[in-house]
Each structure stands twice: as C-alpha cells, then as structure tokens.
Amino acid sequence: MVEKRIRNMEEFATVSGISRPTLSKYFHDPGSVRATTRERIESALEQYDYRPNIFAINQNRKLTKTIGILVPYLSDPFFAEMVRLIERLCIDAGYWPVVFSAHGETELENNALATLESLRPAGALIAPLGRSSDFEVVERFTEEVPTVVFDSNLEVGKAFVGNDxxxxxxxxxxxxxxxxxxxxxxxxxxxxxxxxxxxxxxxxxxxxxxxxxxxxxxxxxxxxxxxxxxxxxxxxxxxxxxxxxxxxxxxxxxxxxxxxxxxxxxxxxxxxxxxxxxxxxxxxxxxxxxxxxxxxxxxQDYRAVAERSVEILFKLIDGEDLGEERQMHYFQGRLVLRASA
Incomplete structure (x- = not known):
C-alpha cells in the first residue's frame, strides 16, 4: 500500500508503467490481455489501492467512428495515393477518415496529433516525419490511440507496415x-x-x-x-x-x-x-x-501496404491482442522498366 491516492487512470498508468490502452482493455475484459500482463495489472491495483471509475471507463469507450490519417506532406504524390487507398478502405468499413498533413514541420505534426487526439478517434494510421518528429509526442499519442505506423518506421505504435x-x-x-x-x-x-x-x-x-x-x-x-x-x-x-x-x-x-x-x-x-x-x-x-x-x-506495393495497415488497425480497434512484440510487415518492390534506364 502507498500513501498517495491514485485519482484516475492516467496517474495509475504512470505509476504502474502499464500503457493506458492496455489498462482499458483489461478493465473492459480481463481475459483480453496476456496472463503475465494481467498479473502485473492486478499486482499494481493491490499495491496502489486503485479502483477505477467504471462509469468513466464506459463513457470513454464510446468512441467515434473516426479514423485519423497523418502524413508528412499530402501534396507528395506517394502520400496522396496512399491516403486515397486508405480513405476508401476506411469508408467501405463504415468509418470516416480525417486527414492531416504535417507539411514537413515538427510543430505542425505535433499540432495535428493533438487535434486528432481531441477528436477521440477509434484509431489512427500515421506516417511520421521521421528524423524531425518529436519522438515523445508521437509515442505518447500512440499510447493513447490505437495506431499503426506506415512508410516511415519510427519505433512507436503496435505495428509498422512498409516497403522492403x-x-x-x-x-x-x-x-x-x-x-x-x-x-x-x-x-x-x-x-x-x-x-x-x-x-x-x-x-x-x-x-x-x-x-x-x-x-x-x-x-x-x-x-x-x-x-x-x-x-x-x-x-x-x-x-x-x-x-x-x-x-x-x-x-x-x-x-x-x-x-x-x-x-x-x-x-x-x-x-x-x-x-x-x-x-x-x-x-x-x-x-x-x-x-x-x-x-x-x-x-512499392501501395495497395498491399494500405490494406495491411487498415487490417491491423481494425484488429486493434476490436481489442484483439497482437502480442507484446511490435509487429513488422514489409512488402517487396517490383522492378518497372521504362525508357529512362
């Protein structure tokens, strides 16, 4: 037992070292997380004498049907095509995609993530800037929102999908x-x-x-x-x-x-x-x-990357356990011979 009283899920996630999405899954269905993870959570609950507000948890679970999509530069033909494919897949599945562009700037990427999180999306598909991303900001977002990373492999989120x-x-x-x-x-x-x-x-x-x-x-x-x-x-x-x-x-x-x-x-x-x-x-x-x-x-296999990214995200939204290890999915390229070489 500890003297300081834990007031909410955010504080409990911080002191226990267990991510907020994992805690939410546990409180919704203890059997949805791995046995070792369940033991860690239950041990922390006893240690910190924390009892969650079940009503608040249920309210937080009433997510929108919004899917956030963030790319570095929407005018780039590669990202424009990827967004087109992802949008169509989301719409066909009954979700509504909201698209953000970072315009190649760290501050705008951070602002886009903050705005997207405020919309309480069901999930997000993001292609981070990469070298110029604020890693802590992106990582924090992926801990709060079910997220799949595509194209630019920043080490965040539950899965990465991209070109080999x-x-x-x-x-x-x-x-x-x-x-x-x-x-x-x-x-x-x-x-x-x-x-x-x-x-x-x-x-x-x-x-x-x-x-x-x-x-x-x-x-x-x-x-x-x-x-x-x-x-x-x-x-x-x-x-x-x-x-x-x-x-x-x-x-x-x-x-x-x-x-x-x-x-x-x-x-x-x-x-x-x-x-x-x-x-x-x-x-x-x-x-x-x-x-x-x-x-x-x-x-690059645009369609395969888009389809796999969306497929994995829907599994996360449905609460499917993808395991402790971050998933990595690579698709092979195809040589296209034209007149320039």
Missing part, C-alpha cells in the same frame, strides 16, 4: 549493373529513415557485386524534391561532377528533377544509342510513367 527497401534497392542495383555502367547514388539530406536505408543498401549491393559505391549527396533539406533534383542536377552536369553515366536516385521525385536538368543541359536520357545518361528512381509514384522519358523505377 533492402529488397527493392538490391533489385534495381542488380539490374543497372547488369545492363550498363554501375550506378552512382543521387541523394539529398535524408528526411526519413527510408532514405538512409536505401543509401546503405545501395552501398552494400555495389560492394556485393564487386563495384565501388559512389554516393552523390546534394544540397537541400525540404520536401521540394523535384526542384532539388533540377537545381543540383544542373550544377553537377555543368561541373562534370557526376561519377557515372548511370544515376540511381533515392526517390522518383528527385529523379524527375534530374531528368529535367539533363533536358535543359541538352543531354539525352535513356538506354541506347545517342543517350548520355541513364536515370532510375524508386517508388513508382503516380507521375513516374509520365516523365520524359518515362522513369525506370521500383514500384
């Missing part, structure tokens, strides 16, 4: 090395963990194939990827600073900007006679097939 960057980058590096000069890797300062993983996998893949990795890191640090690809591409071409005639870009948006730079500098992009450069990307975002020339890339 190791497989997809290895796939396109193998192709480019087989069919022409080994590629250099064109990147800007990383905005999320995917960029780091893609660069590291490029280096490992080149070394595995017996080639010297050549990473070209350019200036820029916001989400205006096409502009960065254009401006820095023109500079590198003018300075004859590209170490290879084959360039693998960290993402499609950088690659489209680089293709535009080559055009403005009078260089033909493609695979064949008269072509000065081969350019490839990653993601197969909705505009990749309409660049000139159309972009060779690796396609």
């Amino acid at each position: 960057n190791v497989q997809s980058i290895g796939l396109i590096v193998d192709y480019l090395c087989r069919t022409g000069e080994p590629p250099c890797f064109f990147e800007m300062p990383p905005v999320n963990p995917n960029a780091n993983r893609r660069r590291d996998t490029y280096v490992q893949s080149m070394e595995r194939l017996g080639h010297q990795p050549q990473v070209v890191s350019v200036r820029g640090g916001d989400w205006d990827f096409e502009r960065i690809g254009l401006d820095e591409g023109m500079r590198l071409i003018s300075e004859r600073a590209l170490p290879s005639d084959t360039i693998l870009c960290s993402n499609d948006r950088l690659a489209i900007g680089l293709i535009a730079a080559a055009y403005q500098k009078g260089l033909r992009v493609g695979h064949g006679p008269g072509c000065a450069l081969r350019i490839a990307g990653h993601d197969d975002h909705p505009w990749a097939q309409f660049s000139c020339p159309p972009l060779t890339t690796v396609a």
